[in-house]
Amino acid sequence: MMDWIPQGLWFEVCLKVFFAFMMVGAVMTMAGYSVLAERKVSAWMQGRVGPNRTVLPFFEYIPIFGPLLKKLGIFQPLADGLKFLFKEEIVPGHVNKLYYYLAPLIALVPALTTMTVLPFGQIYWNDGTVSTLALADLEVGILFVFAVSSLGVYGIALAGWSSNSKYSFLGGIRSSAQMISYELAMGLSLLPVFLWVCAPGVTESGLSLSAIANSQAGGPWLFLVQPLSALIFLIALFAETNRLPFDMPESETDLVGGFHTEYGSFKFGIFFVAEYAHIVIGSAIFTVIFLGGWHFLPFMNDPWPSNWIGSLLGVGWFLAKTIFLIFFFIWIRWTLPRFRYDQVMHLGWSKLLPLALANLIVYLLIVTAIDQSTSANF
Amino acid sequence: MNAVDLLFWLFAVLSVGGGLAMIFSRHPVSAAMFMIVSLVGVAALFVLLESFFLAILQVLVYAGAVMVLFLFIIMLLDVGPEAGKKKLSHLKTGIFGLFASVVLVGVLLMLGNSYDTLVLDHIAWPPLSESDVSPSPILPFSTQVSAFGYGLMTKYMLPIQIAGFMLLAAMVGVIILSKKNPTREDAS
Numbered sequence: 001m002m003d004w005i006p007q008g009l010w011f012e013v014c015l016k017v018f019f020a021f022m023m024v025g026a027v028m029t030m031a032g033y034s035v036l037a038e039r040k041v042s043a044w045m046q047g048r049v050g051p052n053r054t055v056l057p058f059f060e061y062i063p064i065f066g067p068l069l070k071k072l073g074i075f076q077p078l079a080d081g082l083k084f085l086f087k088e089e090i091v092p093g094h095v096n097k098l099y100y101y102l103a104p105l106i107a108l109v110p111a112l113t114t115m116t117v118l119p120f121g122q123i124y125w126n127d128g129t130v131s132t133l134a135l136a137d138l139e140v141g142i143l144f145v146f147a148v149s150s151l152g153v154y155g156i157a158l159a160g161w162s163s164n165s166k167y168s169f170l171g172g173i174r175s176s177a178q179m180i181s182y183e184l185a186m187g188l189s190l191l192p193v194f195l196w197v198c199a200p201g202v203t204e205s206g207l208s209l210s211a212i213a214n215s216q217a218g219g220p221w222l223f224l225v226q227p228l229s230a231l232i233f234l235i236a237l238f239a240e241t242n243r244l245p246f247d248m249p250e251s252e253t254d255l256v257g258g259f260h261t262e263y264g265s266f267k268f269g270i271f272f273v274a275e276y277a278h279i280v281i282g283s284a285i286f287t288v289i290f291l292g293g294w295h296f297l298p299f300m301n302d303p304w305p306s307n308w309i310g311s312l313l314g315v316g317w318f319l320a321k322t323i324f325l326i327f328f329f330i331w332i333r334w335t336l337p338r339f340r341y342d343q344v345m346h347l348g349w350s351k352l353l354p355l356a357l358a359n360l361i362v363y364l365l366i367v368t369a370i371d372q373s374t375s376a377n378f
Numbered sequence: 379m380n381a382v383d384l385l386f387w388l389f390a391v392l393s394v395g396g397g398l399a400m401i402f403s404r405h406p407v408s409a410a411m412f413m414i415v416s417l418v419g420v421a422a423l424f425v426l427l428e429s430f431f432l433a434i435l436q437v438l439v440y441a442g443a444v445m446v447l448f449l450f451i452i453m454l455l456d457v458g459p460e461a462g463k464k465k466l467s468h469l470k471t472g473i474f475g476l477f478a479s480v481v482l483v484g485v486l487l488m489l490g491n492s493y494d495t496l497v498l499d500h501i502a503w504p505p506l507s508e509s510d511v512s513p514s515p516i517l518p519f520s521t522q523v524s525a526f527g528y529g530l531m532t533k534y535m536l537p538i539q540i541a542g543f544m545l546l547a548a549m550v551g552v553i554i555l556s557k558k559n560p561t562r563e564d565a566s
Contacts, residue, residue, distance in 0.1 A: 009381065099411075151414075151437070
């Protein structure tokens with residue numbers, strides 16, 4: 001009956017689905033705790049204490065540990081999630097129902113799909129071979145990330161449009177304009193990086209994310225080689241994830257809630273989680289490309305052994321870098337004020353884009369010069 | 379029928395169905411969304427052909443950038459379902475219909491008339507793997523991105539430059555059209 005799928009394939013498909021669920025679980029947990037981190041960090045920056053009341057039953061009777069967890073607000077994401085689930089679902093009468101329901105899904109799915117190509121470590125087999133830990137280590141990894149994350153704008157644009165409200169609509173329009181503008185600078189900022197990594201003589205590279213992480217093993221991290229590319233990429237990343245100072249689609253001081261003004265309960269929760277999932281994945285991708293991925297420090301070989309302990313430590317190190325970047329996102333949010341909309345457009349089109357182009361041309365010349373000098377030696 | 383065939387039919391239905399739904403849907407926003415579905419379906423078909431690079435470019439350029447602009451314009455102009463209701467006269471409808479069906483029949487005839495008599499096939503493009511510019515020992519023809527890049531920068535250099543030039547001309551045209559001419563406005 002099921003013979004149209006080869007025998008071993010069922011097992012493989014089930015295994016992949018299992019891995020996918022694990023990955024989604026990990027990223028969603030990180031997204032949930034990023035929300036907590038945001039609240040805690042903002043509180044500390046403003047001299048408050050932040051969430052410190054939520055606790056599971058009986059946990060506070062555990063000596064020392066229980067009150068500490070309670071004070072850190074470890075259980076807060078759980079309470080927040082449940083709150084979103086149990087709130088009353090209100091659908092305003094003036095919305096376009098189909099797209100109103102569809103928009104949160106369209107926002108969340110691309111945010112979660114980009115994690116398929118995200119490498120997060122490597123595994124050392126007993127026979128000495130090394131393979132990358134990723135759901136699918138595509139040769140065109142970075143393009144896949146760009147392609148899928150560019151679909152995420154539909155969620156916001158449709159949410160803004162289908163809500164049939166002026167504030168939502170302005171948020172949606174701003175978002176699509178901003179995404180298009182900064183995608184250009186983002187793509188251009190990565191071109192010199194790949195030119196550098198795929199330098200003549202390198203056979204195994206392409207556009208894969210694991211190759212770019214491995215190219216930084218024992219050498220300089222790429223943000224040391226290409227600081228300008230890293231800076232442009234980081235700024236564009238802030239704009240693409242709609243984080244302050246670029247949170248034009250939301251800007252609650254002038255647009256109430258921006259694109260999600262008319263959303264409530266769990267549908268708003270999905271937008272919320274999608275935003276933080278974007279931050280987690282964006283931080284991870286910046287780590288892979290510019291901060292050496294799972295490799296130890298610049299100019300140093302990995303100090304850990306080539307076995308399962310080494311794999312675990314590598315993944316842990318990767319997570320540490322990613323979490324630092326998430327903290328950086330939060331830090332910037334509570335430090336800088338929001339740009340005006342025309343300032344965002346001005347920065348994107350007449351500052352970042354020419355800068356990225358100039359950066360590309362300079363590195364093009366440098367790579368060509370290196371290429372010429374090495375090929376003369378042949 | 380194996381799994382790949384099943385996937386092929388799934389995505390073929392998705393892309394053709396999306397295209398049809400795009401034509402028949404009343405609302406411009408729905409039409410744009412169906413066009414995205416269709417484009418993503420075509421990208422999935424590219425994946426089934428193991429041409430990942432083309433698939434991703436399809437999503438990146440068409441679904442991700444061009445359609446966002448379409449949607450942006452549709453929303454900005456606030457075109458509703460009423461926009462398409464302007465009646466054409468029967469004569470005009472007839473002429474357009476006749477023209478479209480002539481083109482359709484012509485294309486079908488050309489395709490049906492055994493594939494190798496197609497005009498395009500008479501141009502002698504040798505496959506990249508056999509042509510003398512192919513760097514066969516270093517870079518054999520494959521679906522790798524580098525193979526695409528090498529082909530574009532050697533064999534297809536002229537077409538790519540012509541395409542670039544045409545895009546430049548279009549861009550200059552848009553700038554001239556959209557730029558207000560201050561002297562003329564002052565005169566009027």
